[in-house]
Amino acid sequence: MAVEQLPARNPAPPPTRVVDSGYALFEGNIVPFSQAQVSIGTHALNYGTACFEGIRGYWNSEQEQLYLLKLPEHYQRFLKSSRLLKMRLTQTVESLCEVTREIVRRDGYRSDVYVRPLAYKSSAIIKVDLHSPEDAIAIFAVPMGDYARTDGLRVTISSWRRISDNSIPARAKITGAYVNTALAAEDAHAAGYDDCLMLTEDGHIAEGSAANFFMLQGRTLTTPPVTDDILVGITRGAVMRLALDLDLELVERSVDRTEVYQADEAFLCGTGVQVAPIVEVDGRPIGSGSPGAVALSLQEAYFRAVRGNDPRYRHWCSPVYRITESR
Ligand SMILES: Cc1ncc(COP(=O)(O)O)c(C=O)c1O
Helix, strand or coil, rough: CCHHCCCCCCCCCCCCCCCCEEECCCCCCCCCHHCCCCCCHHHHHHHCCECCEEEEEECCCCCCCEEEEEEEHHHHHHHHHHHHHHCCCCCCCCHHHHHHHHHHHHHHHCCEEEEEEEEEEECCCCCCCCCCCEEEEEEEECCCCCCCCCCCCEEEEEEECCCCCCCCCCCEEEEEHHHHHHHHHHHHHHHCCCCEEEECCEEEEECCCCCEEEEEEECCCCCCCCCCCCCCCCCHHHHHHHHHHCCCCEEEEECCCHHHHHCCEEEEEEEEEEEEEEECCCCCCCCCCCHHHHHHHHHHHHHHHHCCCCHHHHHHEEECCCHHHCC
8 A cells, every 4th residue: 555655754743732821812802711612502613604714923033023924914814704704893904913913912922823813603593594693703822833744745635625616615714614624634644644635626636635735847836726716825825926036937727636746846835834845646756756946945935934034025924022022
């Protein structure tokens, strides 16, 4: 079996557990995390009627500053997702950014973090629709390091298809849709792979289980278009900017499965996985079978940018601490 032929490697990073400390925005107030609790009747818990974001914060020890990456962009997508679920939220992008900085400041983290905003149908009612339940917002943050390996992923093509725009739209980050991710990721991990690529119903590459996909052919970097059932990743946008600044050609088009097998390089990118080279797909080496030079350059450029160490991309980074507090 393909899995038994794989040589031993360092273990993948363990899952991040939510720590029961720090603060959360809950029912309009910032409260201790342990007090932010919902009823088992909550609509979102019963029917998956919530949407969320995942936002990373990077600690810069020289600057003693914690930078939240692309904070307004995440909240713009958050509000768009919420509108798809007919939520009537009154918060603005600016107010959500501000309260997020306030929560993380109160947490006092001096490490990399992950922020989880959640907008959910909060009423404890038994009725499956979108307009009957009330809407609510919660936000909390946890310390988080690497979430997936960044030294070369071995992936498989999932037998689960990516949810399509006319079933559950992938472009919104809807909690219920992550059953699709969990099914695919579970089977990939059980078979010994680090992750998987998911196909659209018509058989094109959509994305990884929770990350966007890029492949390199010569100097051309190709990624599936927004109409191929992807979450339009914030990291995808950042990588596209970095790629253009590295003088790569950029193409958004549908990608056949076997193009991936023949690509010079491939990688996944997302808030969680960051920029993670793919070295093998279903036992077939990609390029040389080790992380490619372009993927590694993009990874390096990304890590420099997100920690606030590249002035060209400093506007991607929202500082959490006021200068006097952080020193
Ligand atoms: C299904 C899916 N695709 C892609 C991504 C990447 O999106 P982003 O870069 O905005 O985190 C994510 C989130 O991490 C995701 O859950």
